[in-house]
Amino acid sequence: MGTNRRVLILADSDNTFLAAQSFNRRLDWQKVRDYLADPREGRELIEMVIYVGLPPARERFEEQRKSKEKFIYWAKSNGFLVVQKEGKTKGDDYETNIDIVMAMDAIELALEVRPDIVVLVTGDSDFAYLAEKLRRRGMRVEVASVEQSLGNDLKVAASSIVDLIGIFDSFEPQNNQQNFHRIGHTNVFD
């Protein structure tokens, strides 16, 4: 085996969850982690950080909040590093601005840890500037997402795109709803 590349994975949980949901798949974080940092491919995982935006502690968001808290507990128990941020109500919905936390954290971690590769598990184009910043620091930035969730700015800013469609295909179906993308009938990345 050649020289191992140190990989730092930063995942936007909401974006990735929605991407998996759009394919009617139950997101398997461990599979995603193993796929993105496979030691057999000479990729050595430093850390996988999952950024979770918690709904505000209001009655109407109670179910969502409990669900996310359960996920945070599970992720922490399974070796993931979890960064959570309390959300604020905005009309009927809420916002967490977890992307700002993720971007700042990514810069800080990347400069301290100096990984060879930073994998951004998101399709949000707000992270395009982050990708550019990291690349300017000599790091390879891979964006892991699916075509349907990937913003064009992020696609251009990244060093390369990792298509998660294949790994999504190996996940268990989430439910029987019909309103989702069919895997295998989409023109994935060029």
Next chain:
Amino acid sequence: MSYLQAMNLLSHYLPNHRPIFSKLTSIHPRKMMQTFNGKLVAEEVSEFDKLQQKIEHLTQQFEQLEQQMTAMSEQDKTDYLRQMGSIQLSLQRLERLYSRILSTTILAAIGLASWSVFLGFNHDQFPVKQVNSTVESALTKPTANH
């Protein structure tokens, strides 16, 4: 050192195995890193890559040996030159000493020869003078008595 240079060097040092090295130079080594679905992955190292690594290692050892040999021969050469210099100096001293001794010997010989010639000349003149004086005295003595 490039791969081709290493092969050429090895074929130079191991002329019996030259055909093998010429075959190896015709094969281009594969890239170690490549992307797979956007991921930068390390390729499995083949036997050829292992062989290449070994060859590179051997080449490095050869270079080190060559450097050591060069350094050693230079050292020997310096020692030899130094020894030659000291021998030359000794020879020059001996030559000067020999010249001095020779000149002294020649001068002494000349001196001795001239001395002996001088002494011999004086020795030859002495009896004639003595005889003459004796005869002269003998002839004059009786005349005085009468």
